[in-house]
Amino acid sequence: MEIISGKTDVKCASCVGTIGFFDGVHRGHLCLLEQVEQLAASKGMKSAVVTFPVHPRKVLHASYQPELLSTKDEKLDLLAKAGMDRCILLPFTEELSLYTAQEFMRLLKEDFQIDVLVIGYDHRFGHDRTDKFEDYCRYGKDLGMEVVLAREYEGENLSVSSSIIRQLLKGGELEKANRYLGYAYRLSGKVINGHHIGRKIGFPTANIKVEEGKLLPKDGVYGVFVYLGNKKYKGMLNIGNRPTMENGNDKSVEVHILDFDRDIYKEELTLELQQYIRPERKYSDITELTDQMNKDREFISHLLTL
Numbered sequence: 562m563e564i565i566s567g568k569t570d571v572k573c574a575s576c577v578g579t580i581g582f583f584d585g586v587h588r589g590h591l592c593l594l595e596q597v598e599q600l601a602a603s604k605g606m607k608s609a610v611v612t613f614p615v616h617p618r619k620v621l622h623a624s625y626q627p628e629l630l631s632t633k634d635e636k637l638d639l640l641a642k643a644g645m646d647r648c649i650l651l652p653f654t655e656e657l658s659l660y661t662a663q664e665f666m667r668l669l670k671e672d673f674q675i676d677v678l679v680i681g682y683d684h685r686f687g688h689d690r691t692d693k694f695e696d697y698c699r700y701g702k703d704l705g706m707e708v709v710l711a712r713e714y715e716g717e718n719l720s721v722s723s724s725i726i727r728q729l730l731k732g733g734e735l736e737k738a739n740r741y742l743g744y745a746y747r748l749s750g751k752v753i754n755g756h757h758i759g760r761k762i763g764f765p766t767a768n769i770k771v772e773e774g775k776l777l778p779k780d781g782v783y784g785v786f787v788y789l790g791n792k793k794y795k796g797m798l799n800i801g802n803r804p805t806m807e808n809g810n811d812k813s814v815e816v817h818i819l820d821f822d823r824d825i826y827k828e829e830l831t832l833e834l835q836q837y838i839r840p841e842r843k844y845s846d847i848t849e850l851t852d853q854m855n856k857d858r859e860f861i862s863h864l865l866t867l
Contacts, residue, residue, distance in 0.1 A: 578609035585630030586639035592714035662687025801841035
């Protein structure tokens, strides 16, 4: 997938495009992107997706703390896997937020050669988002741009949106969230220094610094696949404040990798969350905690298949 960061002087080939933030690139998004691909193929044109590297609300409101389903790099990876020929990363600015829909469509046409614009069935854009599909068609006719309304995703009778998936993850409904996403939810980051208590009780863990803004699902224990380099392992993930250790508000993301004993400090890990096992709870002492962790490890060992 070709990535174009902002406006370029290099003229692109004519393309069929769509626009959105595409957080998580879930099944609903994939339905839209598939329609873009099919239309592009029928017209002998390239397919393109226009998105933003930073959440627009974060640009307009510095205090806004996004809870994203995908980081920028994860989103680009997912868009590439979806088969897009081109991704236009358009920096969102206060100036851009004031563009009318017509002005924004002119930018897409003149700067990025989007000659056919596919609009999500419920998508609105432009300052104040007051225009309707009929208005987009009228602007497109003036610009020499064809405008197409995408059909709604109706697979499995699911109503899929990024906000619904966030709610599911926060509620511990991981399997349903993964079904809506179309893949296992991911957490990635560098291994950082932890409290080193896990190793003392027979459960060495890798503490992960997750990128700021990435949504952390409900606190608790998860069965996960761990990717380190080109190798895949089973893992037991804990998200939370470790109440038995009385860590206060010090939330951690730490994974015990099964059948693994190597120093991976400062290395990058990716976790694929497969199943929510249980909520986090406070135990009376380390012995009770260790007993429960042994049970969790045994369960996850049999649950996951490499």
